[in-house]
Each structure stands twice: as structure tokens, then as C-alpha cells.
Amino acid sequence: MPLVNMKPLLRDAMDNNYAVAAFNLVDYGTVKAMVKAAEELNAPVICQTSSKTIDYWSHEEIVSWVRTAAENSPVPVVLHLDHCKDIAMIEKCAQTGWTSIMIDASEFPFEENLEMSKRVRDIAEKYNVGMEAELGQIMGVEDDMVVDEADSVLTDPEDAKKFCDALDLSAFACAVGTAHGFYHGEPVVDFDRIAAINAATKTPMALHGGTGLSDETFAKAIARGSAKINISTNLKHVFVQSFVDYHNAKPKDFEPLRLIDAQYTACKDLFSGFIEKFGGKDRGSAFLSNMK
Template sequence: MTLVTTAELVSAASAAGTGVLALNVITIEHAQAIAAAAERAGRPAILQISQNAARYHGGVSAIAAATADIAHQARARLALHLDHVDDMALLRQAPSTGFSSVMVDASALPYADNVATTRQAAEWAHQQGLWVEAELGYVGGKPDAPASAHGAGVRTDPGEAAQYVAETGVDALAVAVGSSHAMAERTASLDLDLVTAIRDAVPVPLVLHGSSGVPLEQIRAATGRGIVKINIGTALNVAFTDAVRETVPLSRDPRRYLAAGRDAMTEVVTGLLELWPSAK
């Protein structure tokens, strides 16, 4: 099946009042697992490659090409998204490497610098036909995190969010409402009233980063209050790593333990994709 765009999937989910999962791709096995799960569940999904994952592969082109090829062969509606980009040179590679969308991450900068950086990047990206996500507030768990994601001072302010969207022209806004990156347990607590207030203040879909640490019932509740794109990464890595650890003592053939990791991720993603009805 031909790749669809992130804009199509987010728009469909938003219209249906549901969510669409954006799942992190680090290895080819991640992409294969996500595609297989989407086929099994009969749901769309966004395959996203972060700037860090691109650096791990020595550049984005190889892992993007492999991921796009897997998506093309899948019998599911899949999109390709470039995530957490603060390197403008990498951003400029997005159109030629198959991405339909990008997340410009200037969230660690002071507000005025965040706006200026994001606006400039969004203007260029829109000229290339890319859908643009950005972040206001600060979702914890990143190496340069200035504070805990659970502190009130790093939460997204609804009024500031409205101003930010107007000034930058972004298509979606990632918000800090209590989630945190790299959580292996679902112990985060979302401020659902804040999600509602931000939704009422801004005209674009909202994005939840760090969703691996959020209880599933809270993810469902958040999608009813304005969260549309839900990013998942750590949950896949936990499943992958646990399966590999169990299988490595049984074989020196990497295909055996990598396949076990891929199968474990497929099971996890299938369950996550079935959180909501499919957005047609």
C-alpha cells in the first residue's frame, strides 16, 4: 500500500474524536513490528524516526528508506514522521527521504527563541508540503530536561499555547500535561483538565509525548479531550529488550533473538492500536 500522510491520519482521527499512534522506529525490526501490528489490528499508524535514531544509523536516509519500503509493502495505512528535530540540516532532508511530517523541537529554548526557530522552520517545511508539529512546555525525560515533567512550572499554559500556535503557524502542538519520555512503568498522571483547557484555546490537534508511561485509561480519556497523536517508544523497547534477553542464551544466531524481539513488539503494538476504533 502507498504511504499516506501524517496529516491524513491525524485529520481522520481528530474528526472521529479518537487517536492515532505514532510509534518510534529505531531498527528495521521496529518498523516491521509496527507494520505487522497495524495489519493485524486493521488500524492506521505513524512510523516515526527521531533525530537520535537517525544519528545512531549515521544519517537518516538508510533507516528512512527501509522503513518506507516496509510501509509500502504493508496492507495498512502508514505514514512516516521525522521526530524531535533541532538540527535544521536534518530537517531539510525530510522531503527527499520520504517523510510527510516533522516535529520541530525548540522546546528547551526560551519562549521567544522557541517561537522564532519554530516559525522559520515551519515556513520552510510548509513550502515543501510537510505537516509540522512543535512543542510548548517541556515533556520530561530528555537529557537536557530543565525540570521534572511533573512540576507545574513546565506544564503548557493554554493562553501561551494559543499565542504560540498563532505566531508559529504549526499544524499540531505537543503539550506538557504530565507525561514524560523514557518511562518503563505506566505511573504518570495526566492533568486532563489542562488538556481540555489547551484544546479549547488552540485550533490545532494536540500531541502527547511520553505516552509509554501513561495508564491506558488515561490515554483514552485524553483523546476524548483533544489529544489526537499519541507517541509511543519505550513500551516497544522494553518488549524488545526483554525478549532478546530471554532468547540470547539459546542461540548465537542474531536472527533468532531479533525475531523474538520483533514478535514481542508486534504483540505490544497490536494491543495499543486496539485502544480505539479505527479512524476511517
């Protein structure tokens, strides 16, 4: 089916107490694995791209991969631009076929962040795509963006309400104690803050920094309104390690397709596990029925 807009999908997730898994794709094989995992579980899925990945492959190649994987699929698939600071790139994504875009101006003061986000709001409305924006600074490393723990700023619920009221977002990314990358020690997630922000904004929350969180943490966050959960670092490690493991186990096997298939299977298993963990199983057809 055609790619879907993220806004109604995340509203359905929030209203029905589940979260849509969002994975940062690496190549066409990971896209195929994401969509196949979603199909096997009758679940929606979000295929995300970083700016760095777009720079490496191109807008046109990535759109062709995701459309090809999704066009014969019975489940909802979103193509989303993850953390991006470049408004020209954001608009090109919307023009080329992304169905959701994200502006990350969280490093700037509130008013400047809001002004930049409003410019992207205009782009989202022009192309009829979903939109995510961020307030507060999430610690850790996301591609080439680094936020030290000392520089991280948890999101204030009152500021969150002002921000979301002005933007009508599909997803609201905020800092609640999670971090990009692998955790060093036990993460301290502020569940009261998640609940307060969602009560104030009534906007589906995007929980960044999903790699390494416990099942209990996921469940508590979803129960408090987290409707989109991002997984990136975990995928990168499985993508590389599965390739290495296959070659180490069969060092004389130089048939690329067998190696690629082992990598595909490992990634699909990862995707399936998170989709089911977030409550997405059997929500694909339910969402589509509600949209009719």
C-alpha cells in the first residue's frame, strides 16, 4: 500500500496504548526486513532515515527502496526523517516522498526553536506530511550530534504545552532521561515527567534513546503516552555483528547472498522483537479499518 502519514498512525497508537517501532534504516536489506517483520505481525512500522544516511545514498534511492517494500504490503509503513537541522534537506525529503519530517532545533533557545519549527510546520502542511519536533536536549550521540550529560536539559511540561499548541505536531520529542546510544549505567527515566508532558500537550510522544531500555521501562512509557519509540544503535550493532558472526562461523563461504541473508534474518528478528514488545502486533489492520 502507499506510504502513510505518521500523524493519524501515532494518534491511533496513543489512543490504543501501544507504540509504533521506528528503526533507522541502513540499506535496502534493512528496509525489507523492517517491512517483512511488520507484515508477519500485522503491525505498522516507521522506517527512519538520518541526514547522514541520505547524504550517503540519496533521497531518490531511499524513497525507491521504501516504496518498493511497502507497495505490496498490507500494513501501514511510514518513511520518516529523523533528527535534522537542515531545512533545505527537510523540504527535499517532503518533496521526494517522505511522509514525515523532523526538525531538531532543540539546541537553540525556546523562541528560536519554535520559529524554526514553525517554518518546518509550513513545509509539512504544504506537502501534507507528518511532523516531529524536539524541545529539551536528549543526551548521548545520535549520528554526528553529541550532547553531554552536563548539557542535557529535561523538558518542562509548561514549555512543552506552549510548543505543541503552536505547532500541531504528529510527534513530540522531548528529554525525559533517556539517551542516544548505549547506556553507561542504569538510565533514570522520569516517568512523572512523561505523564505530565502528555497530559499537558495531548500530543503523541516520540521516545528517543530506546536502545538498552528495559521491558518495564518501555511499558511504563507507553502507558503514559509514548506512541513512537526509536531504535537505532541496537540495529547498527546487529547489522555489523551478524555479518561478522556468519563469516567467523563459515570463513570459507564467500557467497555474498548467504551472508546477506544471515544479516537480513538477524535484523528481522530484532525488528520483530521490538514491534511485539511495543504492542504493535495486530494493530496494522485495526488502524487501516479505523481510517476507512
